Structures are given as structure tokens and as C-alpha cells.
Amino acid sequence: MSDIPELVIDKVSPRAREVIAKVRRFVEEEVLPVEEQYETALDGFTGRANTTGGPYPRFSAVPSTIETLKQKARAQGLWNLFLPKNYNEGAGFTNLEYALMAEQTGRAHLAAEALNCAAPDTGNMEVFARYANEQQKKQWLEPLLDGKIRSAFCMTEKGVASSDAKNIRLQITKDGSDYILNGTKWWASGAGDPRCKVLLVMGKTSNTGSEYRQQSVIIVPVDTPGVNIIRPMKVFGYDDAPHGHMEIKFDNCRVPQANVVWEEGRGFEIIQGRLGPGRIHHCMRTLGAAEQALQWMLKRITDPNRVTFGRQLKEHGTIMDWVAKSRIEIDYGRLLVLSAANKIDVGGPKAALLDISKAKIECPNISLRVIDRAIQVHGAEGVSQDTPLARMYAGNRTLRIADGPDEVHLDQLARRVIHAYEKSRQSKL
Structure with missing residues (x-):
């Protein structure tokens, strides 16, 4: 699959195309190979000892793997890519261009943080950039942008x-x-x-x-x-x-x-401004996770040693159905998000409310369906710690709740559709 759908390629600058490709290579060559090492390092955390009573100690350490990745990302210019071009502190990309970068980071658990583009810091940095005064920016936004602290x-x-x-x-x-x-x-x-x-x-x-x-x-x-x-x-x-x-x-x-x-x-306005672009970032990362799950599925079903009832896994009709549906769902989910991102670029978050809701409803569900199929193909191994699929499923399942549950977005989407219909009908009377 191309990193950039043909339908939107004319909206992606040459500089952004280069960075999207660099992000993909960074995820594949630097992040994915060390994720297992990172997870192993977490097992020794003493901060996990006491989960009752309080106050609870924060986790005791951060494996050095992530700081090494951050240094490498920064050296390659892959840093703070998320703030759109209308911010002085931003990297100069549109929401659509960054959405394609976010998809690549969704393929690996550590990738977004390695590029200093991980939630909740991204949303918090946008709050500081958009609403904070100069003193607040100096005290908090600058060290966040520099990767010295988190929030x-x-x-x-x-x-x-x-x-x-x-x-x-x-x-x-x-x-x-x-x-x-x-x-x-x-x-x-x-x-x-x-x-x-x-x-x-x-x-x-x-x-x-x-x-x-x-x-x-x-x-x-x-x-x-x-x-x-x-x-x-x-x-x-x-x-x-x-x-x-x-x-x-x-x-x-x-x-x-x-x-x-x-x-x-002004808190209600602030959180609405924070959540709009952040929702499409999440959506693209969920699709990146789905893409990675599909790759796990393809690797499994094309393994010549995986034979059941005299046929290789890829030869079973059910498996072929899963592969085809996964490819279709990821691709249409991507276009939903890119449509929302483009509308934000053209008219701001309020102009894209309908499209943001569509993407927020559909993309986490697409991701869960694809990951679930990949788990099923792997059998018991799929729900174990020997693949990233179980963690991917757990993380992406929360996104049907976070930043507004499906039901809220469905309600808002339906209300807007009905309102548009009634307004159109009245104009014809």
C-alpha cells in the first residue's frame, strides 16, 4: 500500500511526502525492532508493587529505550510534527499531512512518543499554544515541546x-x-x-x-x-x-x-478546541494499528507450516473473507479521516464536526475488527504476550469511549443530518 492515497496526493506537499516516508522507515527500522526489549524492561518496575491504599507512588522509571529513540527521531527532524501550520510553534504541516504521519506511528506502541507526538501531550501542547499566555507558554509549553517533561x-x-x-x-x-x-x-x-x-x-x-x-x-x-x-x-x-x-x-x-x-x-470551549484535531490523530493511529495487525495476519496465513485440514490457512474461505474485509475497511476508514482533516484545514474544527464524528465512530471499530481477526488467526498465541495483538486490542478498545463515546457521536451526527434535511426542506417550501 502507498503511504499516501492517490485521491489526496495533490494536497500533500513534497516536504510532507518526504517526512511521511521518513516516519514509516523510522517506525519499521528503529521502533518495531526494540518494542519487545522495551516491554521486557518494564517487568522490573517496582512502582507496580502497591495497588491498594494511597497515595500511590508513580511508576519508578522509564526504560532507556524510549529516550534513545527520541534522540534518533530528533536527529532525523521527526519531532513535534503534530501542531498544524497556523501555530508558530508548529512544524508547518496541515492536519491532513500530519494525519498520514500519525497513521504510521499507530503501527508501533512507542512511535508517537518517540517523535514527541503522543497523547495527552499533543492535546495539552495545543491548549498551551492556542490559549495560554506568554508566561504559561514559557513555563510549560517550551519544555513540553523540547521533550524535557510530560503532562x-x-x-x-x-x-x-x-x-x-x-x-x-x-x-x-x-x-x-x-x-x-x-x-x-x-x-x-x-x-x-x-x-x-x-x-x-x-x-x-x-x-x-x-x-x-x-x-x-x-x-x-x-x-x-x-x-x-x-x-x-x-x-x-x-x-x-x-x-x-x-x-x-x-x-x-x-x-x-x-x-x-x-x-x-472558558473551560468548555478549551476542551472542544483540544479534542477536535486530537480525535483525528487518534483515528489515524487506530488505522495504523489495524494495518500492522493485518500484516501479522498475512504473515501467519502465508506461513507454509500453518496447515489445517489439509489446506494452508490462506486457502480457507473464511480467512480470505477476513483479509478482503480488513483491506476494504482500513482503506475507507483512512479516507474518512482524511476528509475530516482536510475540512479542518479549510474551515477549522467547527466546519468538520460531521466528518470528525464519522471518523471517530468508525475508525476504532475498524481497528478492533481487524485486530480481532488477527488474534483469531493466531489462536491462543494471539491473546498472549508473544504478539502485540492483545495490547493493541486493549489500547484501541478504550478509544470507543475516550474523547466521546460512540453513542454521543452517533447522536450528534444524527441530529446534524436531521437538521440539515429539515433546513433544506424548509428552503424549498
Whole structure:
């Protein structure tokens, strides 16, 4: 398969074409060969010892493999590729061009981080680039862009329907020149990493007025008194060390009012601006994972030693059906995302809401179907630690929930389709 679909090749600059090819080679030649070594190194983490009680110690170390990869990526100019060209801090690529790079990084567990293009840092860096003041950018955005620190985003809460951000309860209360935070967040991805130095926390600064202007986003250094990391949340048994998806209790956590991002009451707008482009990044990475799973499937079924009932695996009709469906699904998923990315480039995230929802609904599901077929082809080995397929399935399954569950996007998509129909019908009366 070509790295760039023929349909969009005229929208990809020569420079971007070169970088897309470099990212693919970097993933194949540098990242994939060391992933098993990285996973082995994780087994010795002492930070996994205590998973009850609190406060929980963050994971104890980061295998040196990732820092070596980051140095190699930076030396090749494969660094901070994600910020679109309208940002001064960006690498100068369009959302469509970066989407094709993100697909390549989705093929390997470590690739996005190696290029300093991993969530949640990418979304957080875009928040700082778009909404932060100069002092906040200097203190937090610059070291994030430089890869010296990592970050986490804290929005999801325990005990409430967090798919509707208006339900959040964490209180951010003014006290003199400070804010005091009280409440609990969980699934704070990245907060378990010892390199995580800053949290972006969404909470309520008001309980009156418009329900869309009661929330604010505030910067909380992770070592602030009152930030208590309770435990990592596991995904099908995976704790995702050293990254971690942590439960965090904020207990009279005091930060200066200067730490508010943009201004009080603009939290809902900030998260909408953060999630739009981030959703298509996730979608392309899921398709990269699906592509890699398909390669595992093809390798397995063409192995001449894999013979059942007198026929090689590739000769069974069911297997042929799986291969064909996987190829079709990955290819149409890619075009869904590229359509959304192009609309963001032309008219901004709001102009692409319909297409972003389509991609966000379909791409994780495509990935799961393809990975599941690859697992099935591998039998018991497919669900073991001897292939990356089980981890790939676990990681991609979360994306049917993260950044808005399927059901929310389906509802919004249907409402927009119905509204467009009714508006068109009225104009003809």
C-alpha cells in the first residue's frame, strides 16, 4: 500500500511526502525492532508493587529505550510534527499531512512518543499554544515541546457521566489570589509517568449562569501539595506503565489564579478546541494499528507450516473473507479521516464536526475488527504476550469511549443530518 492515497496526493506537499516516508522507515527500522526489549524492561518496575491504599507512588522509571529513540527521531527532524501550520510553534504541516504521519506511528506502541507526538501531550501542547499566555507558554509549553517533561489532562470523573462535560463536579474555589481544588479525577492518562510535571485540570469555578460557562481549565504542577495519586486504572489488566491512567484526589490543592488557562469560565470551549484535531490523530493511529495487525495476519496465513485440514490457512474461505474485509475497511476508514482533516484545514474544527464524528465512530471499530481477526488467526498465541495483538486490542478498545463515546457521536451526527434535511426542506417550501 502507498503511504499516501492517490485521491489526496495533490494536497500533500513534497516536504510532507518526504517526512511521511521518513516516519514509516523510522517506525519499521528503529521502533518495531526494540518494542519487545522495551516491554521486557518494564517487568522490573517496582512502582507496580502497591495497588491498594494511597497515595500511590508513580511508576519508578522509564526504560532507556524510549529516550534513545527520541534522540534518533530528533536527529532525523521527526519531532513535534503534530501542531498544524497556523501555530508558530508548529512544524508547518496541515492536519491532513500530519494525519498520514500519525497513521504510521499507530503501527508501533512507542512511535508517537518517540517523535514527541503522543497523547495527552499533543492535546495539552495545543491548549498551551492556542490559549495560554506568554508566561504559561514559557513555563510549560517550551519544555513540553523540547521533550524535557510530560503532562496529563484531568477531566473524567468517578461517579458521574463524564461523556457530558457539564456533569463534572471538581470544585475550583477562589481564595484571595489563589484557587483551591477539591475533588477526584480518574483516567488521567500520563499522570503515572515520573516525567509528568504538569496537569491540566478541568473543574467548576461557578455553579450559576450558563451551564457552558461554569467550567475552567487550570494548570496544576504535579508536585503541588494536595495532589494525591491514588492508583493506576487498568485496561483489561494492562496498567500502561510508565504512562498510566491514574486516579487522582485533589485535597485543598492551592494554586495561584495566574494558573487559569485563557480566562475563568472558558473551560468548555478549551476542551472542544483540544479534542477536535486530537480525535483525528487518534483515528489515524487506530488505522495504523489495524494495518500492522493485518500484516501479522498475512504473515501467519502465508506461513507454509500453518496447515489445517489439509489446506494452508490462506486457502480457507473464511480467512480470505477476513483479509478482503480488513483491506476494504482500513482503506475507507483512512479516507474518512482524511476528509475530516482536510475540512479542518479549510474551515477549522467547527466546519468538520460531521466528518470528525464519522471518523471517530468508525475508525476504532475498524481497528478492533481487524485486530480481532488477527488474534483469531493466531489462536491462543494471539491473546498472549508473544504478539502485540492483545495490547493493541486493549489500547484501541478504550478509544470507543475516550474523547466521546460512540453513542454521543452517533447522536450528534444524527441530529446534524436531521437538521440539515429539515433546513433544506424548509428552503424549498
